[in-house]
Amino acid sequence: MGGRAWKFGDNISTDEITPGRYMGLRSNLPELAKHTLEDARKEFPSSVKQGDFVVAGKNFGMGSSREHAPLVIKMCGVTAVLAQSFARIFYRNAINIGLPAIVCDTTKINENDELELHLSEGVVENLTGKTKIRFPAMSTTMDAILSEGGLIAYVEKHGDLVLS
């Protein structure tokens, strides 16, 4: 899975990822996705390509519990969100809907670098910078949920909510 890096700063809020003023589009996700992150980078929704990465600093996704935030990012074709840290609810929501949210050192990734994600190996490869960024394994439960493609599939498979 590979694509280009879109760099964002620290503390990107869910109000910037999918603003409340578009609440009326929440039952029309393809339309809602046309406004993804537009308040942080206006050109993002129209120019992002299948496979690209959202690369951020600290505390990505702070604020609201709206699951639409990771959903629209995923709908834009984003491979993964890489950040130095995530806000708690965004992180959980991203994994629940099958969007990899990876905690790693993003300081050595530049805008437009070509990246590849090797999830099971715990590596983001920066093809432009010719570096490999290693990241720690997720918690066992999060890893099990993401491996199934999300929480619905995980719970359906086990017929119950169980800890892995």
Added chain:
Amino acid sequence: MSGKTLAEKVIGSHTAKGSSSAGEVVIVNVDYTFTHDAAGPLLIQQLNQLKNIPSSMDTERTVFFIDHAVPSPTKELSNDQATVRNYALNNGLILSDAGNGICHQLLAEDYLSPGELMVGTDSHSCTAGGLCAFGTGMGATDIAIAMKLRKTWLRVPESVRMNIRGHLARGVSAKDLILKILSILGTDGATYKSLEFDGDAINELDVYGRLTLTNMAVEAGAKTGLIKSDGRTRQYLKEVGREQRWKEIHADDNASYEAEIEVNASELEPQVAFPGSPANVKPVSEAKDVRVNEVFIGTCTNTRIEDLRIVAQILKERQKAKGLKLIVTPPSKKVYLKCMEEGILEILLQAGAVITPPGCGVCYGAVGGIPADGEVIFSTSNRNFPGRTGNPKAETYLGSPATASATSITGYITDPRGFI
């Protein structure tokens, strides 16, 4: 053996083994689940995808609120609300319809008691901690599963003890205190943690102020905020008709905290969060030259009847500044009725306020007084991220109901202590 924090106690009592410690990952039974019109349609989609698990929805403890866009301004939002309304009605769940009020206010007024555990599709679910109930926000998928199975999974959070010494001065409120705390912690200073508030100033604080503190715990990234259940909690439950469900809950003396942070309430002056972040906080004296176009008094943070009494005290026989928009949104039908009984509505209307129906109002920017390009809004809400109030070309400052009231009179951000 070390004792237990409030989070460990409340979560522990909801696990199969009956106890929990920070760092453990546990399955917990949930007492209440809820959703609202902003997340409900997605939650219902997820519920419909769950075919392979048994449904044990608790019809008496699953609440669908319509509060975010009241009354609905567009056909799309009306359709979403119809989806939420019909699902609740068709499945025999509790429907709290438009006009009834904001989910967090109503959970405190009508449902939660100390020691209970609640999860909902709203990040301010942590408000529940003001009653010593563990509440935390999650997304639509997590809550769909929690509704269907009456359980969820959690990592038991480490706790940070906020020791609030001293006494809040006249004109200084719980809102000023939590803004000050956010300026210390930052927006990720308590990520994954439970913020446990205690100390002399908390002992003296009534539940309405405690709910303001715990409401904004999430603004520091916290999983929840919690305050012990004591005589003041009992008094609140008595007022809302649930005294029989009161029980005393304290953290153990030898509980283990990740950190302890001390704040002296006596030294506090009114605080203001400048645009962009609720942690971007300065004393009101540093904001006095900021001209304001709109004042919004409302939300789950700050419009309980005690707040509105302070607003009325300041606005009585006064007028809002010329050209300024003053919007007041009661948080619930009960508070609205109380304002009517106590003559507060008349004071607000005479001062020039627009009173909008109980609900979230302009807080998150879809209804209720969206500011114009270049305007400045002073709000009693909890968030002022870019674009939050519906217009990315407007700026939002946050502060207490008292500061908002004084500001509405002068048209500039104003220290309320000269008006009380």
